[in-house]
Amino acid sequence: MSAPVAPFPQVDHQRAVFADGLALDCGMAIAPLAVAYRTYGRLNAARSNAVLVCHALTGDQYVAEPHPLTGKPGWWESVVGPGKPLDTDRYFLICANVLGGCMGSTGPQEEMTDAAGRGLGRPWGTDFPNITIRDMVRAQKRLVEHLGIARLLAVVGGSMGGMQALEWAATFPETVFAAAPIATAAYHSAQNIAFHEVGRAAIHADPAWQGGRYWEAGGVPAQGLSVARMVAHITYLSEQALTRKFGRRLRGDTNPRGALTFLEDVFEVESYLRHQGSTFVRRFDANSYLTITRAMDYFDLAAERGGDLAAAFRGTPTRFFVASFSSDWLFPTAESRAIVRALNAAAANVSFVEITSDKGHDAFLLDEPDFHRALGGFLAGCADRLGV
């Protein structure tokens, strides 16, 4: 805890840079706009097989390849690849690091610019503007246009990625043939905002946070960010999943007799969470975490339409695939069902399944054959219809 933790190393990311920048919902503009991204598979001649994958809060563009910092496999390799539900032999997959992220897209860790787009020689840090899910989507739209794609076959995403999929369909309906919001909601619930706030409070409470200007001391608020990750990680799992993985097992090596100690990890679940926290700080920026959690908290598709979610989709040509997981208490099935009912009220074409799983919110990232079959079948049906 005492030794300062250095920021994670910078690596080169594939990026598209837009000099004219992006106007944000908050009224500010940010220029230039950088969007870091990865693609998989091949764009066909008709440019009709592009699928945009939207990542979750702490995900990034490295969907189906080893991560450049951690060396770990891509976060959705169970779903993306040749012959998989998002079949890279058939579709051209795009995934962009979100606006506000820390894997190469414009975000708090990147160099701050003035109104004319001139670099100011310091990171944005907490001066990075408040962004929304729609701002993230607009940044992605720029990338999609840059890649020469007029219409996406589908936008697919889980959790915060699902919010983006919904926002894409609501904001650019003609650009999205199909949308697959998974394990998500049309607004962030009070409980979810509350959990986010605990994470933010932990970051703020870390002396190394330095009011957000931690780069000046060459360190990062590792302790605070780690605690934020630990809290969040609990919300991604379920009681059954934790019980199955760890139960009440004690750490045998350090504490063979289960003697009472308060000085170190006693239960396996504790060391697991600590490990999650400590590895997270090696790839994620604290100010990005603050920025993106805020964007999720602001998200409420119905709010600006007088509370009528169906109004966001009335007359939409987009086809929807909504999926939830039975043990997900962060984005429970009831919230997916609310989306489905709003889509029905809007006379939209929608498919919906609740997948039985005891793995909690994280189930959308894991090996869930029923989910994969349903998602793959939905997408294949859309592709067939478009003649892809």
Place this chain on the structure above:
Amino acid sequence: MPEAPTDHRHDGDRPGGRPAPRGGEITYVAKNMRLDLRLIAEMVPPGATVLDIGCGDGTLLAHLSAEKGADARGIEIDMAQATQAVAAGLAVIQGDADHDLAFYPDGAFDYVVLSRTLQAVERPREVLRQMLRIGRHAIVSFPNFGHWLLRWQLLSKGRMPVTETWHREWYETPNIHPCTIRDFFDLCRLEGYEVVRWLAVDDRGLKAPWTRSPRLANLFGEQALFLLRRGRR
């Protein structure tokens, strides 16, 4: 009470709901499709928008989409069947007739189909109202509890009838609202629904020739199929 297969919903061991008709008595609309579904498919004109409530694995939806160019969507209460339908690329949501119809706008569909499910819903009258609110037409099929065999069994044995169609014990059946063909006519009259077409089929899958006599159909028809339209009042 013994049971009529409630659509595909509670009948895992017999996915088709009933055995295939013996012989080649009727015109096949589609191979391997349940008889009442084939008759329903005949009622739907090309290009129609259709909502199939209790769509099972989506057999009818797939047929209507492929053969009639219909914009066909479904609701299925059984998650495994709904997942199978979605995996086949069909627009199916997991949900149920009693709770999900209220969310659709008025006149959203040309046809709303409820096959072999009416007797198993909580509020059949309300479900019918919703069907004819969100659809211009309703197509309803149900097993006829007025069939002579059921009457005979109840009369002779004094026990709830057990037949091929109604095969589950009274304490286990999901069929909480069985009705007869004449009962259904009464409800349509009460609610002001216009019966555009109706027919009964016997236990061999033959279209019953008693279309001029609801009383005869009620005695010999094992299944009933109604095409309704909202009344003008």
